[in-house]
Amino acid sequence: MRRVYLDSNATTPVRPEVVAAMMSVLTEHFGNPSSIHWFGQHAKSMIDDARQHVARLINAEVSEIVFTSGGTEADNFAIRGIAESQKAKGRHIITSKIEHHAVLHTCQDLEKQGYEVTWIPVSRDGVVDASSVRRALRPDTILITIMHANNEIGTVQPIEEIGRIAEEADVYFHSDGVQSTGKIQVDVRKLKVDLYSISSHKIHGPKGAGALFVRKGTILKPLLTGGGHERNRRSGTENVAGIIGFGQAAKMARESLTSDMARVAELRDLLETALKSRIEFIQVNGENAPRLPNTTNIMVDYAEGEGLVISLDLKGVAVSTGSACSSGSMEPSHVLTAIGKTPDEAHGSLRLSLSALTTREDVEYVIEVLPGIVERLRDLSPYYKKV
Amino acid sequence: MRRVYLDSNATTPVRPEVVAAMMSVLTEHFGNPSSIHWFGQHAKSMIDDARQHVARLINAEVSEIVFTSGGTEADNFAIRGIAESQKAKGRHIITSKIEHHAVLHTCQDLEKQGYEVTWIPVSRDGVVDASSVRRALRPDTILITIMHANNEIGTVQPIEEIGRIAEEADVYFHSDGVQSTGKIQVDVRKLKVDLYSISSHKIHGPKGAGALFVRKGTILKPLLTGGGHERNRRSGTENVAGIIGFGQAAKMARESLTSDMARVAELRDLLETALKSRIEFIQVNGENAPRLPNTTNIMVDYAEGEGLVISLDLKGVAVSTGSACSSGSMEPSHVLTAIGKTPDEAHGSLRLSLSALTTREDVEYVIEVLPGIVERLRDLSPYYKKV
């Protein structure tokens, strides 16, 4: 069966060059970077290289990159780390209503521990208004955490503006950059973030590696204590193969970002335009907002998302409905609810997300098969009347 | 140059079969296990298999295995998780003086947060007396955490006995099994532990994967919150390649444990006997205690550990002095101090640790080169007088 993968916001295929780099670690350079002998020192120097690649991707300094086990750990580390280190100063946190679960559930957990969280709403197009962040500031605010790009609908938030507000107010600012990194230009200096989360597997690297950018001077309590790895910021024997793969992926993402994403945007636009013209009663979520070049989230009336995903899957096409992480749950997506959709509407959403490895043929195949699938499901619906 | 690796307690070479299993994930089965389409479900089923292999290695049920990013995270998760979930009951923790830094520094961190920690001493041979654990129990004790086997000197602790004491007292019992697993038989039912940490890279799997055994019914606050992975115990997209490698390594460790370790013990004994007969003024630490079959830790008078390690390294032999994690630090090993060594003595320690992949030739090479190295360094010492 032909297989088409359009679920790149969930995870991406690993680039062959990344696999090759990891291979050399797994077969030869297996040393523990903490060991002072040749095996260890060689592994250490490979990690140093990888750190440089990751730092350059977001314009950080190498000493500001702390490797983690992924985006979720980076988010937890940033938020819990500041909450702990700043609790003498205050216990108020500002975040948005459309954060990934790694931020959302962590903030909710802190609420249970006595922190106060202000949940900033978003526009119908899925964008936070920076001035509402400013208005939410209080003397006891210790952290603003607002994602750079949303994983479900791809909307890009005004991070630079919020960064200026945070700087003026002298409040730590974290941004979850898991979806933005590798898809749009990221410059942590320009964004004025103090903390920025990245995940390897969203940029054609392996799962299980990620990083937190920690601006020099940021006071952050470690989440994992032990051997004092990562300059005492994150203990635990380094996932050397994963980090080396992540480094290679970061290098390649930086080198080809502009050209890759121009092509991806073109394919995404082709897909969106074709689907809109071939299927009636659909809407694109976040259509009028600044969006990632690779993501389209459509709402299909008179059909249900999971049914669409399974039907597409049976034709070899991988996409998702709502966020990948909550696939086990029946609750409507909190992101779609936040942009004003009813639960019914939210249940009919479909996310198609492309990557640098997506081809025109992939997109054309989906354009070919999806209208028939929607038609079939709608014919089963008691509410749908052909016009 | 001939390269001999005798630093297996720091990390182990990855078995070729493990690399092959990981390859198939990295090249083909890159799906996100949370995705409901084919790519995701295939990855999910591979993780289920790996979980079974890890569970069988320690006689756990599959639902009791929570994958983590390694041993350090497993230790932090167990200790911080119980500390948080039980704090209404009490804030007293019992541990030993010879724990790995992942436990030691985590307990010290909890001390700063208002928990009280009793540090149980060990005998001159490096073993905890179970009855001193019993005596340390208090009505507000919420956790006992005592490692199964020590990473530096290889001594095995009376976990089964402590397990009975913990059960009687109805106190949660965690054991750091990172060094024991794969080297001696581990049966979490027999040991009566509630929590048990394992790390993939110590059993010929990749770095960046580990597991915490969490006995059914154990109330443990998650360390990482987010998408609710691992039955809500540990959020974060799974390190699929790492976990699959870990599973393969666990499978192989279980299948050949008895025969591998009999051979390893023989080689270790050969090494120890030969070194003792060829080098004067050396002692084996923990010699009279139950010990791991693969570890020997010797104290070399009139020489310093790092000098020995570097000298061996220049001859292609990788070993370590003290714990790999503290190689940056100048402090004498807390383990050697705990067994009554002076700082001077502790600085002359050398750890040689074998694995299933160690050959007789490896050991013979070390027996050949080490005496000359010791001799050379002693000739430089102002204190050494030839007898």
Next chain:
Amino acid sequence: MAYSEKLLDYFQNPRCVGEIPEADAVAEVSNPVCGDVMKLWVKVDGGHIQDAKFKAQGCSAAIATSSFATEMLVGMEIERARLITKEEIAEALGGLPASKIHCSVLATDAIKQVLREFQPR
């Protein structure tokens, strides 16, 4: 895939789809949590269900279980139909993932309601 072949077949090729214009009873039920909807039409002849048809909007499990349950009804004694359980449906379709068990409730709810319609007890 977490679903059985049989379930996927009923999702892909659902039996008994449609409406019965002169039905003896019609029921419409929905699941408030996930928003799935099922509408069920039956024609009754004596103590038997002579014909049954359904329409549904929902996930693959909801559509498959609705179709399967409707097909079961055709020709069935009413007394037997009252006894249909969600477990019976789920098992006949080769089992359901834990998170999808509630989908089969949609069909049993519809059956209960449709029977109540024309013969209240």
Next chain:
Amino acid sequence: MAYSEKLLDYFQNPRCVGEIPEADAVAEVSNPVCGDVMKLWVKVDGGHIQDAKFKAQGCSAAIATSSFATEMLVGMEIERARLITKEEIAEALGGLPASKIHCSVLATDAIKQVLREFQPR
């Protein structure tokens, strides 16, 4: 390897090892933290150090820096020897990892003490 070739050479093939039985001054210093020890013997002739020898027990960096510093001393004016710094030694050996900087202090401490021995100021 975190060490330079040159440092490793001085560790592997240390120069000026030994004792000077009729030394003009002897110093013995140790590092209380890491336990490294160095003993230094010098023979002085007028304002010059005529000969110097050392023994040391310690890590590779301690041995290499001790040897290198002792070698520097031979033939050196005493006034110049007073000016030797740990940075000078570390740099000449191609740099030291941050955690090993303290090792070069051992040699400068020994030099300071040995000079004080026979010509206190």
